Amino acid sequence: MNNKLIYFDNAATGYPKPHSVRREAMRAFEECGGNPGRSGHILSVNSAKAVFECREKVCSLINYDRPERVIFSLNATHALNIAIKGLAEPKSGIVISSLEHNSVYRPVYALCDKNKDMHFDIFDASQKSDEAVAENFRKAIRADTKVAVITVASNICGRILPVKEISEICRQNGIKLILDASQAMGEIPFDFSEIKPSVLCSAGHKGLYGPCGTGFAVFSEDINPEPIIEGGNGLVSELPTMGEELPEKLEAGTVNTPGILGLGAGIDFVRSLGVESIRKKCSQICDFLTAELKSCGAIIYGDYESKTPIILFNIPGMSPSALSSRLDTAGICTRSGIHCSPLGHKALKTGSDGAVRVSLGYANTQREAEIFISEMRKIIRNGI
Numbered sequence: 001m002n003n004k005l006i007y008f009d010n011a012a013t014g015y016p017k018p019h020s021v022r023r024e025a026m027r028a029f030e031e032c033g034g035n036p037g038r039s040g041h042i043l044s045v046n047s048a049k050a051v052f053e054c055r056e057k058v059c060s061l062i063n064y065d066r067p068e069r070v071i072f073s074l075n076a077t078h079a080l081n082i083a084i085k086g087l088a089e090p091k092s093g094i095v096i097s098s099l100e101h102n103s104v105y106r107p108v109y110a111l112c113d114k115n116k117d118m119h120f121d122i123f124d125a126s127q128k129s130d131e132a133v134a135e136n137f138r139k140a141i142r143a144d145t146k147v148a149v150i151t152v153a154s155n156i157c158g159r160i161l162p163v164k165e166i167s168e169i170c171r172q173n174g175i176k177l178i179l180d181a182s183q184a185m186g187e188i189p190f191d192f193s194e195i196k197p198s199v200l201c202s203a204g205h206k207g208l209y210g211p212c213g214t215g216f217a218v219f220s221e222d223i224n225p226e227p228i229i230e231g232g233n234g235l236v237s238e239l240p241t242m243g244e245e246l247p248e249k250l251e252a253g254t255v256n257t258p259g260i261l262g263l264g265a266g267i268d269f270v271r272s273l274g275v276e277s278i279r280k281k282c283s284q285i286c287d288f289l290t291a292e293l294k295s296c297g298a299i300i301y302g303d304y305e306s307k308t309p310i311i312l313f314n315i316p317g318m319s320p321s322a323l324s325s326r327l328d329t330a331g332i333c334t335r336s337g338i339h340c341s342p343l344g345h346k347a348l349k350t351g352s353d354g355a356v357r358v359s360l361g362y363a364n365t366q367r368e369a370e371i372f373i374s375e376m377r378k379i380i381r382n383g384i
Helices: 021-030 042-062 076-087 102-114 130-140 163-172 257-273 275-295 320-329 342-348 364-384
Strands: 070-075 093-097 119-123 144-149 176-180 199-203 215-219 298-302 309-313 333-338 354-357
Touching: 021 257, 042 070, 042 215, 042 257, 042 309, 076 102, 076 144, 076 176, 076 199, 076 215, 076 333, 093 102, 102 144, 102 342, 119 130, 119 215, 130 144, 130 163, 144 163, 163 176, 176 215, 257 364, 275 298, 275 309, 275 364, 320 354, 320 364
Parallel strands: 093 119, 093 144, 144 176, 176 199
Antiparallel strands: 070 215, 199 215, 298 309, 309 354, 333 354
């Protein structure tokens, strides 16, 4: 890593990856080179054991004791597609929030566009009051609503949604709840057994610092989704179907063993530091940056009390893409634009060009924040 580089783009992918993640991914090539669950020789057995251990680590992170119901995926988008398309029912409705990422919005839109007897509704989740958000969700429910897909925390502004309250509303109305925790895992504590979603989906490479190309979906015990991809899974190969056993029913083809082992090391790393400890450190830096940006005249979008360490902002009269590019030349990594969340930007009224996003991680420091603000003041003073 370039020591002069300031990386403020952790909502895209967590960086730097801990050394233990890189080391464990390499171990997959050296000691776990076989195809997990496909053969009886030592390399295949080692791979299968290591992959199952990572399922157990996911469960330990979220307080759930059914590792066989942890499904590994290519990323959060893949996991969400498995969940959404595996649980959606004909002649029914889906509810999503106004802060959803395209990994939710697009598969839901496509599903309803191709199946004219299905529809989806969007409720306003941009309110500052958790009670107002929960009530907006309740009002969006129709008699035929069967599935809700909700982000735990927004990828553009960090807003943490009242998912426990929403989950309770879902249970009262017989609605299956799919949660997108991509921006929450490793950032805030999450208790699967307490919140009781039907499915929890997440990326493995953001706040958990696993390799890119990793993700997972965790299914509750009463959910039996249909597979959206069929193929070999190492079980009852003589049958034309995927069978009914999890995780194999939903894991067609060979899993990404190096990525999964790296993800397991990322979970170990986050747990060794402590999710609350990471959250406290990043929140303090986030609060400092927010206050300083406001003093620079920045417009802050979604300045919520309950949020992950993300700041979405614009400087009046400056293009967000030009500002982000100017910061890049100074060695500061941010992201500008719509951030794959057109619904969220519309809800927060950022404008057609979107905004600049700063997102923090475990490695960021107060000194980096001070350098960033100094550079921002220089840009504002001199122009882009």
